[in-house]
Amino acid sequence: MSQDFEPEATRRDAGDAESSRASRRWWDGNADDYQSEHGPFLGDDRFVWGPEGLDEADAALLGPAVSLKGLDVLEIGAGAAQCSRWLAAQGARPVALDLSHRQLQHALRIGGGVPLVEADAGALPFRDGSFDLACSAYGAVPFVADPVRVFREIRRVLRPGGRWVFSVTHPVRWAFPDEPGPEGLSVAASYFDRTPYVEQDEEGHAVYVEHHRTIGDRVRDVVAGGFHLVDLVEPEWPAWNSQEWGGWSPLRGNMIPGTAIFVCERREAVPPAENVGSD
Numbered sequence: 001m002s003q004d005f006e007p008e009a010t011r012r013d014a015g016d017a018e019s020s021r022a023s024r025r026w027w028d029g030n031a032d033d034y035q036s037e038h039g040p041f042l043g044d045d046r047f048v049w050g051p052e053g054l055d056e057a058d059a060a061l062l063g064p065a066v067s068l069k070g071l072d073v074l075e076i077g078a079g080a081a082q083c084s085r086w087l088a089a090q091g092a093r094p095v096a097l098d099l100s101h102r103q104l105q106h107a108l109r110i111g112g113g114v115p116l117v118e119a120d121a122g123a124l125p126f127r128d129g130s131f132d133l134a135c136s137a138y139g140a141v142p143f144v145a146d147p148v149r150v151f152r153e154i155r156r157v158l159r160p161g162g163r164w165v166f167s168v169t170h171p172v173r174w175a176f177p178d179e180p181g182p183e184g185l186s187v188a189a190s191y192f193d194r195t196p197y198v199e200q201d202e203e204g205h206a207v208y209v210e211h212h213r214t215i216g217d218r219v220r221d222v223v224a225g226g227f228h229l230v231d232l233v234e235p236e237w238p239a240w241n242s243q244e245w246g247g248w249s250p251l252r253g254n255m256i257p258g259t260a261i262f263v264c265e266r267r268e269a270v271p272p273a274e275n276v277g278s279d
Contacts, residue, residue: 007199007207014196014209016145020099020120022198022206023143027100035080035106041243044110045085049137049167050259051248054235056086061165061233061263062133068092071132074157076121076166077139081107084114095131097121098139121150126157134158136166142210145196147218151225155266164227164264170234170257173247174212180249185256215260222262226270231263 014022027034042048047056056062062073069091075084078096080103087094097117098104104116119125121140134154144150154164175191177184191214199208213221215232222229237253244250248258 011195019209022209026208028102031102047083047086051245052235053241074131074134076136085112124153129159134164155226162266167261170260178247180244227264233261
């Protein structure tokens with residue numbers, strides 16, 4: 001791909017392998033800019049669930065901070081492991097996993113001694129029942145074609161009763177242009193169009209892929225993955241947060257939800273594999 005080529009944005013199918021390959025390359029190529037731009041907001045050891053700035057220290061979606069001491073926690077799509085450092089400060093034993101080698105290099109740069117693992121969320125390199133909790137702040141889930149496969153892997157590595165909490169772009173935002181200003185307040189696409197958003201190079205190879213699921217799809221995926229849905233949190237935009245982050249902004253955040261956080265707990269039984277997922 002030529003250096004001055006602007007990727008073409010389109011909506012088309014993209015499977016597991018293509019999505020994973022595109023995510024690895026995109027995050028490796030953009031990790032420096034991402035950490036430079038958003039690092040000050042994310043901090044080095046802060047657990048933020050999304051651009052609104054909802055902090056786990058206040059939300060306690062994983063449980064009260066005092067209850068985290070001594071627990072084994074897997075952070076998926078950890079980036080520079082900011083959330084894992086916060087967990088470690090509470091006395092937990094976190095492991096930070098990411099698909100991107102360059103993102104994990106930023107985790108090493110910041111330091112803190114958190115164990116780092118480079119791996120795909122759909123094939124976790126851990127034994128069954130290795131963790132008490134799993135979490136992901138905008139990591140992995142929006143970028144995978146088969147979220148049920150990922151959820152089943154997470155269920156496998158969790159101990160009985162283990163909690164899985166993840167945040168994603170709120171599905172309703174897919175109906176609106178990804179713009180922070182007034183032009184982003186009018187519906188421009190069908191909420192029910194699940195066709196992935198793809199940026200591709202001159203040869204038609206995906207360089208970025210993001211998958212849309214409706215709220216109902218996400219709930220069904222959680223259940224098919226072997227979890228109970230305990231809570232669904234839609235953070236409101238706080239008065240103190242004046243930043244814009246992509247399509248997120250105070251203007252839009254006060255009118256439409258930008259983030260959805262799913263709080264789940266591991267079920268004892270899991271549905272047969274042939275019955276998982278939804279169209």
